[in-house]
Amino acid sequence: xxxxILNVIIALALTFSSFAIDSKNPNSKDGNPLVNTVLxxxxxxxxxxxxxxxxxxxxxxxxxxxxxxxxLLMAWxxxxxxxxxxxxxxxxxxxIGYAVQWLLNIIAFVIIFIVHGGIANxxxxxxxxxxxxxxxxFTGRLGxxxxxxxxxxxxxxxIFFVPLIACIMVLVxxxxxxxxxxxxxxxxxxxxVLSSMVIFLFIKFSAIYQPMLSTLLFVxxxxxxxxxxxxxxxxxxxxxxxxxxxxxxxxxxxxxxxxLIGLFFTIxxxxxxxxxxLFYALFIVETIVLIAVWHIAGMFITNKGWMRDTRYEADFAxxxxxxxxxxxxxxxxxxxxxxxxxxxxxxxxxILVDSGDNYLQCVYNSAESDEEKTLGLxxxxxxxxxxxxxxxxxxxxxxxxxxxxRDHSLTSxxxxxxxxxxxxxxxxxxxxxxxxxxxxxxxLGKKGSNNVYNDYDSRxxxxxxxxxxxxxxxxxxxxxxxxxxxxxREIKMxxxxxxxxxxxxxxxxxxxxxxxxxxxxxxxxGGEFVDIIRLTESRYIYIIGSLSGKGIAASMxxxxxxxxxxxxxxxxxDFKMLVVKVNTFIRESLPKGTIFSGIFSLMDFSxxxxxxxNCGAPALLLYTRAYNNxxxxxxxxxxxxxxxxxxxxxxxxxxxxxxxxxxFACTDGLVNTKSLRGERFGKARIQNELLDNRTYPSDRxxxxxxxxxxxxxxxxxxxxxxxxMMKYLxxxxxxxx
Numbered sequence: 001x002x003x004x005i006l007n008v009i010i011a012l013a014l015t016f017s018s019f020a021i022d023s024k025n026p027n028s029k030d031g032n033p034l035v036n037t038v039l040x041x042x043x044x045x046x047x048x049x050x051x052x053x054x055x056x057x058x059x060x061x062x063x064x065x066x067x068x069x070x071x072l073l074m075a076w077x078x079x080x081x082x083x084x085x086x087x088x089x090x091x092x093x094x095x096i097g098y099a100v101q102w103l104l105n106i107i108a109f110v111i112i113f114i115v116h117g118g119i120a121n122x123x124x125x126x127x128x129x130x131x132x133x134x135x136x137x138f139t140g141r142l143g144x145x146x147x148x149x150x151x152x153x154x155x156x157x158x159i160f161f162v163p164l165i166a167c168i169m170v171l172v173x174x175x176x177x178x179x180x181x182x183x184x185x186x187x188x189x190x191x192x193v194l195s196s197m198v199i200f201l202f203i204k205f206s207a208i209y210q211p212m213l214s215t216l217l218f219v220x221x222x223x224x225x226x227x228x229x230x231x232x233x234x235x236x237x238x239x240x241x242x243x244x245x246x247x248x249x250x251x252x253x254x255x256x257x258x259x260l261i262g263l264f265f266t267i268x269x270x271x272x273x274x275x276x277x278l279f280y281a282l283f284i285v286e287t288i289v290l291i292a293v294w295h296i297a298g299m300f301i302t303n304k305g306w307m308r309d310t311r312y313e314a315d316f317a318x319x320x321x322x323x324x325x326x327x328x329x330x331x332x333x334x335x336x337x338x339x340x341x342x343x344x345x346x347x348x349x350x351i352l353v354d355s356g357d358n359y360l361q362c363v364y365n366s367a368e369s370d371e372e373k374t375l376g377l378x379x380x381x382x383x384x385x386x387x388x389x390x391x392x393x394x395x396x397x398x399x400x401x402x403x404x405x406r407d408h409s410l411t412s413x414x415x416x417x418x419x420x421x422x423x424x425x426x427x428x429x430x431x432x433x434x435x436x437x438x439x440x441x442x443x444l445g446k447k448g449s450n451n452v453y454n455d456y457d458s459r460x461x462x463x464x465x466x467x468x469x470x471x472x473x474x475x476x477x478x479x480x481x482x483x484x485x486x487x488x489r490e491i492k493m494x495x496x497x498x499x500x501x502x503x504x505x506x507x508x509x510x511x512x513x514x515x516x517x518x519x520x521x522x523x524x525x526g527g528e529f530v531d532i533i534r535l536t537e538s539r540y541i542y543i544i545g546s547l548s549g550k551g552i553a554a555s556m557x558x559x560x561x562x563x564x565x566x567x568x569x570x571x572x573x574d575f576k577m578l579v580v581k582v583n584t585f586i587r588e589s590l591p592k593g594t595i596f597s598g599i600f601s602l603m604d605f606s607x608x609x610x611x612x613x614n615c616g617a618p619a620l621l622l623y624t625r626a627y628n629n630x631x632x633x634x635x636x637x638x639x640x641x642x643x644x645x646x647x648x649x650x651x652x653x654x655x656x657x658x659x660x661x662x663x664f665a666c667t668d669g670l671v672n673t674k675s676l677r678g679e680r681f682g683k684a685r686i687q688n689e690l691l692d693n694r695t696y697p698s699d700r701x702x703x704x705x706x707x708x709x710x711x712x713x714x715x716x717x718x719x720x721x722x723x724x725m726m727k728y729l730x731x732x733x734x735x736x737x
Contacts (some may be wrong), residue, residue, distance in 0.1 A: 007049035014042035067122035074705035075108035082166035088122015129211040210231025283345020312343040348445030353476040396455040432472035466589040506534035516698025538606040586641040595641035625660025669719035
């Protein structure tokens with residue numbers, strides 16, 4: 001009975017494992033073949049459990065039939081595994097492959113069900129011994145000399161001969177494979193097949209002393225499954241450290257607990273015939289304790305620093321965030337390459353940015369000392385490859401991922417991407433973009449250790465994409481002297497470019513609304529801005545705010561923030577999550593101490609509804625024509641850049657607008673500017689000016705407001721001033737006083 005239970009437990013464990021495998025491999029078009037293989041093995045254990053149950057409690061003939069079906073499925077499973085190994089990783093079988101597989105399946109059926117005495121008897125004797133008998137293949141003197149039964153030939157053919165032929169084919173295939181990583185995957189699969197053969201021999205030998213162990217024969221296929229699963233997910237080339245770490249994990253997490261369970265089972269087995277209840281109780285308790293110890297020990301070993309995989313994300317992120325963009329551009333790019341070389345092991349780095357003429361121009365090449373040759377490298381931006389990558393939302397591209405036949409999403413660009421990587425002598429690249437507009441590329445050379453860019457690298461790069469975006473924007477707007485000029489010598493030109501970016505926004509062309517704004521930096525350029533982003537014909541995002549700091553540093557942060565907001569909008573449709581992501585970007589990617597105060601607003605003109613999130617705006621006012629009154633509608637405000645996560649504190653407010661209503665917002669430069677006598681301009685004056693001039697067009701009202709501020713201050717303004725006004729027009733459309 002205990003062996004029946006063990007088979008059922010193993011079947012359940014394999015079934016749960018199949019769900020885990022399936023959830024981790026979402027890219028397979030037609031289902032993951034490995035999942036089907038694991039489920040096939042689970043079915044084998046179920047069939048063996050049924051065979052044991054029938055041998056104990058059902059008619060002998062029924063048990064015999066079910067037993068023969070079980071061993072037929074065993075052979076089919078071996079053939080399936082051989083096909084899996086040969087077809088990995090493409091899993092594409094041709095007609096010849098199907099024909100060979102079914103020929104082998106038919107041979108197995110003939111031996112089990114057609115050949116007389118292929119399996120002569122299956123039973124469990126009175127002394128709890130499992131017996132399977134088979135007739136000799138040959139009669140007479142030859143049969144007595146060879147003593148080979150049909151079932152022995154059957155096991156040798158399907159468990160040894162067929163898998164060995166498959167392994168030889170895989171070795172030949174590996175020799176012709178360019179990818180070193182996939183050569184390693186093939187070898188892992190072969191090791192799994194050979195391990196199963198060794199375990200099979202061990203179980204057969206052990207069954208001499210405990211015949212019931214033959215009912216656990218299918219355990220020999222578990223190492224094979226583990227090898228297949230590991231080959232599927234491994235994404236880095238092994239060195240001695242990785243081999244040692246993997247072997248130790250296998251010993252601690254699988255081999256050692258299995259040996260202890262087997263040892264305890266052997267010691268307590270004599271109790272089964274004398275005190276069965278005590279035997280089952282001890283075995284259950286021992287199994288639970290070992291599983292608990294196994295879990296704790298596995299976690300302890302895995303969390304040890306010398307046992308963890310190389311995890312560089314924290315240090316890598318810290319070094320990227322520490323880059324000082326006030327340094328000389330050459331020092332910044334050299335520092336960037338040093339960071340990639342130290343933590344990612346990249347042998348080279350190239351940075352290409354939008355030159356403004358539909359080409360990406362190389363502005364940095366770590367492997368090229370000739371500056372003229374470096375700057376001569378260009379790539380056309382309008383290539384079909386980039387369009388397809390944008391459609392797939394793939395900003396991180398690795399050579400190994402493209403070569404992987406299982407990643408069907410990249411099949412359409414496989415050839416062009418590989419040619420592109422070869423042309424630029426790289427193994428990976430990071431697409432930098434504003435929405436679907438390509439702004440730059442970071443190209444990474446082969447790893448110095450000859451390893452490959454793997455899933456961990458991909459996860460880190462995706463997590464730190466905003467840092468790369470900042471670097472790309474810096475290179476585009478500051479370093480590329482042919483576009484912007486050296487900041488220290490041509491600050492005026494840089495200011496003109498940044499001003500043009502500030503004013504680059506979507507215009508609202510709806511007859512029922514009038515939008516006006518004014519941005520006036522205190523020192524040529526600053527970090528305040530207004531942005532209007534069109535989502536649909538009737539839905540717009542409005543952003544009014546101020547980034548901390550002055551001058552070109554704050555302006556660059558503003559430019560970067562405006563661009564990353566558009567990128568986030570291409571990834572999320574949740575208004576609240578947009579603000580949460582912007583907060584994270586400011587905190588983790590912009591210079592330390594940078595904060596944003598302002599307002600995010602979503603206007604739905606089809607329903608005349610304004611949804612808004614206050615991010616520490618000093619004034620958000622609503623004039624309602626129905627009551628001829630101005631009220632503050634700020635709500636709770638949370639400045640962006642302070643807290644790590646604002647998911648639970650950000651609140652979305654909404655207000656309905658009617659004809660004649662006005663929404664007014666500004667930065668603290670308008671509210672807090674003081675006169676020569678030390679008085680603040682304040683909200684009361686803002687409200688009075690708004691009431692006095694509300695019938696004018698929005699642009700004129702914002703100018704009147706600024707003029708009033710200048711008269712009030714009677715001196716040069718020391719703070720940036722940004723004013724925004726949105727006015728719902730009356731049905732007649734009249735605006736003038």
